[in-house]
Amino acid sequence: xxxxxxxxxxxxxxxxxxxxxxxxxxxxxxxxxxxxxxxxxxxxxxxxxxxxxxxxxxxxxxxxxxxxxxxxxxxxxxxxxxxxxxxxxxxxxxxxxxxxxxxxxxxxxxxxxxxxxxxxxxxxxxxxxxxxxxxxxxxxxxxxxxxxxxxxxxxxxxxxxxxxxxxxxxxxxxxxxxxxxxxxxxxxxxxxxxxxxxxxxxxxxxxxxxxxxxxxxxxxxxxxxxxxxxxxxxxxxxxxxxxxxxxxxxxxxxxxxxxxxxxxxxxxxxxxxxxxxxxxxxxxxxxxxxxxxxxxxxxxxxxxxxxxxxxxxxxxxxxxxxxxxxxxxxxxxxxxxxxxxxxxxxxxxxxxxxxxxxxxxxxxxxxxxxxxxxxxxxxxxxxxxxxxxxxxxxxxxxxxxxxxxxxxxxxx
Amino acid sequence: xxxxxxxxxxxxxxxxxxxxxxxxxxxxxxxxxxxxxxxxxxxxxxxxxxxxxxxxxxxxxxxxxxxxxxxxxxxxxxxxxxxxxxxxxxxxxxxxxxxxxxxxxxxxxxxxxxxxxxxxxxxxxxxxxxxxxxxxxxxxxxxxxxxxxxxxxxxxxxxxxxxxxxxxxxxxxxxxxxxxxxxxxxxxxxxxxxxxxxxxxxxxxxxxxxxxxxxxxxxxxxxxxxxxxxxxxxxxxxxxxxxxxxxxxxxxxxxxxxxxxxxxxxxxxxxxxxxxxxxxxxxxxxxxxxxxxxxxxxxxxxxxxxxxxxxxxxxxxxxxxxxxxxxxx
Numbered sequence: 001x002x003x004x005x006x007x008x009x010x011x012x013x014x015x016x017x018x019x020x021x022x023x024x025x026x027x028x029x030x031x032x033x034x035x036x037x038x039x040x041x042x043x044x045x046x047x048x049x050x051x052x053x054x055x056x057x058x059x060x061x062x063x064x065x066x067x068x069x070x071x072x073x074x075x076x077x078x079x080x081x082x083x084x085x086x087x088x089x090x091x092x093x094x095x096x097x098x099x100x101x102x103x104x105x106x107x108x109x110x111x112x113x114x115x116x117x118x119x120x121x122x123x124x125x126x127x128x129x130x131x132x133x134x135x136x137x138x139x140x141x142x143x144x145x146x147x148x149x150x151x152x153x154x155x156x157x158x159x160x161x162x163x164x165x166x167x168x169x170x171x172x173x174x175x176x177x178x179x180x181x182x183x184x185x186x187x188x189x190x191x192x193x194x195x196x197x198x199x200x201x202x203x204x205x206x207x208x209x210x211x212x213x214x215x216x217x218x219x220x221x222x223x224x225x226x227x228x229x230x231x232x233x234x235x236x237x238x239x240x241x242x243x244x245x246x247x248x249x250x251x252x253x254x255x256x257x258x259x260x261x262x263x264x265x266x267x268x269x270x271x272x273x274x275x276x277x278x279x280x281x282x283x284x285x286x287x288x289x290x291x292x293x294x295x296x297x298x299x300x301x302x303x304x305x306x307x308x309x310x311x312x313x314x315x316x317x318x319x320x321x322x323x324x325x326x327x328x329x330x331x332x333x334x335x336x337x338x339x340x341x342x343x344x345x346x347x348x349x350x351x352x353x354x355x356x357x358x359x360x361x362x363x364x365x366x367x368x369x370x371x372x373x374x375x376x377x378x379x380x381x382x383x384x385x386x387x388x389x390x391x392x393x394x395x396x397x398x399x400x401x402x403x404x405x406x407x408x409x410x411x412x
Numbered sequence: 413x414x415x416x417x418x419x420x421x422x423x424x425x426x427x428x429x430x431x432x433x434x435x436x437x438x439x440x441x442x443x444x445x446x447x448x449x450x451x452x453x454x455x456x457x458x459x460x461x462x463x464x465x466x467x468x469x470x471x472x473x474x475x476x477x478x479x480x481x482x483x484x485x486x487x488x489x490x491x492x493x494x495x496x497x498x499x500x501x502x503x504x505x506x507x508x509x510x511x512x513x514x515x516x517x518x519x520x521x522x523x524x525x526x527x528x529x530x531x532x533x534x535x536x537x538x539x540x541x542x543x544x545x546x547x548x549x550x551x552x553x554x555x556x557x558x559x560x561x562x563x564x565x566x567x568x569x570x571x572x573x574x575x576x577x578x579x580x581x582x583x584x585x586x587x588x589x590x591x592x593x594x595x596x597x598x599x600x601x602x603x604x605x606x607x608x609x610x611x612x613x614x615x616x617x618x619x620x621x622x623x624x625x626x627x628x629x630x631x632x633x634x635x636x637x638x639x640x641x642x643x644x645x646x647x648x649x650x651x652x653x654x655x656x657x658x659x660x661x662x663x664x665x666x667x668x669x670x671x672x673x674x675x676x677x678x679x680x681x682x683x684x685x686x687x688x689x690x691x692x693x694x695x696x697x698x699x700x701x702x703x704x705x706x707x708x709x710x711x712x713x714x715x716x717x718x719x720x721x722x723x724x725x726x727x728x729x730x731x732x733x734x735x736x737x738x739x740x741x
Contacts, residue, residue: 011538019628033542033713122628124619124710130448196620196709360542361629361712 008036011360015041019122019364026351026367030360038355040348053338058084058158058304058328059297061335065324066152068340071111074103075317076340077156079324082237084158087311087328088304093290094239096160101239102173102282103146103155104315105275109180110139111318112268112275115368116187119265122365123200128190135180135187142176145169148406158300159293170283177276184272192269201262205354205366208259215350218343219320220271221370223249224264226257231316243281248274261362261369305333319343319370344370422497422507429496433651434458436694440654440702447706458651462644470640475536484531485638485645491524492652499659500585502685503669513579514562517660521615524653525551528624528646532634543633546713547624553720554614560728561604561611564735565589565664568597571739581660585667593738600734605665607728612661612700614716616654619705623713658696659689666692 008029015023025041049068053061058081065080066073078100085092117132140150146169147153155163165173207217212225222229230247232240248270250256250263257263294300308330314323320343327336347370354366437458445452454460472478498512498520506512525547532544566578572592576583593601614621625633635646670688671681711719 009538011542018631030542032545120709124622124626124628125708126619127448127706128709130450134449194709196711199711199715200709359712359714361623361626361710364628 007031011363013363013367017364020367021118024348024367026355026363028355028360028363033359033361035355035358035360035363038352040351050338050340053335055334057301057333058326058335059301061338062157063152063154065340066154068342070151071114072107072317072319072322073152074107074156075315075322076324076342078104078238079313079315079317079322080326080338080340081156081158082313082315083311083324083326084304084328085311086313087309087326088158088307089309090159090293090303092160092238092293094287095164095289096291097238098282098286099161099163099165099291100156101243102165102279103143103153103161104238105278105282106139106143106146108275108318109272110136110143112272113139113187115318116265116269119201119261119365119368120197122368123197125194125197128187128194128197131187131190135183138176138179142169142172144406145172157292158304160291162291164291165283165286173279173283177280180272180276188269192266197265198262200362200365201260201265203258203260203262204358204362205261205369206259207350207354209257211350211353212259215353216346217320217350218346219316219318220264220267221320221343221347221350223247223267224257224261225259226251226263231314231321235314237313237315239282240278242285243278245274245278261365264369301333304328306330317343320347418507425496425501425507426493429493429655430648430652432690433648433655434462436655436697437651439694440697443698443702444706447703458647462647465639465644465647466641468640468643470642471637473536473637476637477534477536480530480534481637482642484527484534485642485649488524488527488531488649489645489652491520491527492649492656495520495652495656496659498581499656499663500582501659502687502689503585503671503682504686505582513577514566514581514660515579517581517656518558518562521653521656522551522555524649525615528634528649531638531642531646532624532636535634535637537637539630539632539636540634542630543624543626543636546626547634549713549717550614550621550623553717554611554724557607557720557724557728558611558615560725560732561608564600564604564728564732568593568600568735568739581663584664588667589665593735594741595738596734596741597738600731600738601665603727603731603734605661607724607731608661608664609700610720610724610727612654612657613704614720615657616701617650618654618701620708620711621716622705622710623716626710629710654697654701655693658693658700661696661700662689662692666696 008031011028011030012025013028014020014025027039027041028035029037049064053064056064062077062080065076068076084090113132113136117129117136120126120128120132143153144150146165147155147163155161207215207221207225209226211217212222212227217225217227218229226249228247228249230245231237232245233247236245248267250258250266253266253270294303307328310325310327312323312325314321316322322343323341325339327338329336351367351370354369355363358366435455435458438453438455441457442452442455472481495517497508498506498517500506529544529547529551532540532547535541562579565584569583569589570578574583574587574589574592576586589601590598613619617625625635630636635643638646669685671685674684676684
């Protein structure tokens with residue numbers, strides 16, 4: 001290991017790499033084990049979603065927006081429908097705002113637990129990863145009971161939400177809150193208090209407060225660096241104005257913000273508890289009333305066709321500020337243009353700073369410290385070794401059993 | 413006649429050890445999975461893996477040094493396998509007992525690790541190169557505590573007048589070292605045992621010391637470019653090293669013979685001790701490898717290095733001092 005010899009060689013991390021869940025390439029200039037410089041090469045998965053939206057009306061685009069990301073799908077559609085509501089001046093009933101808030105927080109819980117698990121996996125701590133996945137199932141079940149789906153919920157619409165919180169769902173939600181309040185501390189102990197986890201994450205991928213400001217870091221990445229930024233606190237939307245949401249920053253808990261991967265980990269784990277409190281408060285103060293401003297879809301579409309103007313919305317997604325801007329032209333059915341700025345756009349800029357001076361071993365962890373993603377399967381093979389039978393479960397059968405489970409969870 | 417018998421017995425033992433190492437790995441994977449609340453693979457999954465790999469195409473990268481690249485896995489597996497010729501199995505003396513001792517075993521294990529690193533360097537891949545560098549650094553780190561353990565034990569055996577050559581494993585098997593030590597000595601031996609258990613994950617390339625093969629960091633590191641037969645050999649080398657290391661731990665620290673306790677004699681004595689030996693090896697592997705790799709995450713190379721140079725080496729030295737005190741007092 002010729003550290004300090006001045007001779008470097010290039011190591012690519014990505015676009016396809018075991019430790020990464022999303023196709024991004026980081027070309028590292030490595031001296032021994034130390035990263036001297038890093039170049040980020042994105043662009044492996046551009047899908048032209050914004051262009052596709054121009055041939056769809058705003059209601060159709062909701063389902064497109066949901067598929068921008070598999071984890072924060074609801075954040076994207078809330079940002080989108082709020083932008084449309086802004087452009088078309090549509091008021092949203094209070095109950096719908098509360099339900100949106102609840103789903104947003106459920107999504108935050110599932111995103112953060114998934115992320116924490118994947119971060120543990122990245123440094124070889126598989127047990128914590130599996131524990132995280134087991135814990136995450138609970139919130140996925142509740143999301144399914146509430147919306148009927150595990151990932152793309154199809155629950156938000158322009159001017160409201162499409163699913164109500166029934167007493168049964170409320171019971172499931174309260175059960176989930178009680179479950180996490182008692183069980184999640186186990187993950188906290190296993191991951192946050194683990195000496196190896198501390199050794200692997202402390203002082204790794206440091207982003208100082210100044211760098212976080214100058215490089216426009218967002219969300220947990222910025223909060224990990226000690227910045228008090230949280231749109232739920234600084235520019236409350238939906239029901240957050242009624243709630244008292246405070247940004248979670250590490251210095252409030254450990255006394256000092258290092259701005260390293262460990263702080264980002266800590267912020268996310270603590271935000272799970274914060275989300276549980278928010279959901280509890282939302283359930284306690286859930287107002288009665290309509291779910292939608294206009295339940296009749298043709299009427300809504302006609303109204304949107306007449307709407308003219310530019311709408312914008314920024315919300316606090318699990319990974320940071322998610323901003324959507326949209327233009328509707330009067331008389332045009334389709335969206336004129338639509339611009340999405342996901343938090344990773346901003347946070348990715350900080351990567352080269354975080355890489356500098358760290359080890360090659362830290363590279364995937366640093367990449368993951370901002371954002372992971374995961375995709376789903378649509379086919380599977382069931383084998384019975386004892387009987388020697390094999391059976392391919394088709395998409396239709398999976399869909400069928402999935403619907404049956406949903407009905408069971410919804411208690412219908 | 414004796415030579416022929418030795419060759420036949422040796423061959424039988426090597427085949428047995430190879431199969432057993434894969435079986436133990438299967439159990440290790442199931443235990444690991446169960447501790448993580450997963451079902452885990454079938455018991456014979458390592459066999460399926462190796463058999464499948466043996467039938468697969470062997471790809472040599474264009475930039476690789478072909479002879480070193482192809483030779484390394486075989487050397488690594490063969491040297492790891494040879495360890496079993498020098499380890500007493502229960503009450504059976506080692507097959508090549510007179511011709512090699514603990515020092516040779518340490519060399520064979522070290523040689524196996526070096527062969528892996530050579531294979532990594534010869535791969536012509538940047539990931540394999542990083543992995544090989546890490547393997548070398550790791551070796552340099554854990555060899556000091558390992559050598560301290562071996563030398564302290566041999567010195568202690570020599571000074572307390574345990575019958576037999578101080579570096580021969582048979583000495584420790586014939587007479588448990590615990591029985592000759594006083595109170596300070598017992599603490600000293602405990603310190604050496606813990607030291608050796610610290611070295612086991614590094615020697616076997618398992619979490620938290622799977623640094624040279626870190627999957628999520630450098631894509632399996634030094635075996636990154638390997639496929640087919642070569643990869644099968646590397647897989648064998650890994651499981652054989654695990655088994656060999658655990659067998660050495662058992663021979664040094666847990667030599668008790670069940671046959672002697674049950675007052676057996678003749679064939680039954682050897683058979684019971686033979687089986688009991690492997691049970692002990694299995695228990696050491698569960699504690700020293702499976703539980704450890706479930707409980708911890710992976711360390712970084714400099715962290716592992718520092719751990720071995722300061723904490724673990726310190727522990728080994730403490731054990732050495734305690735053993736010396738025991739002899740002097």
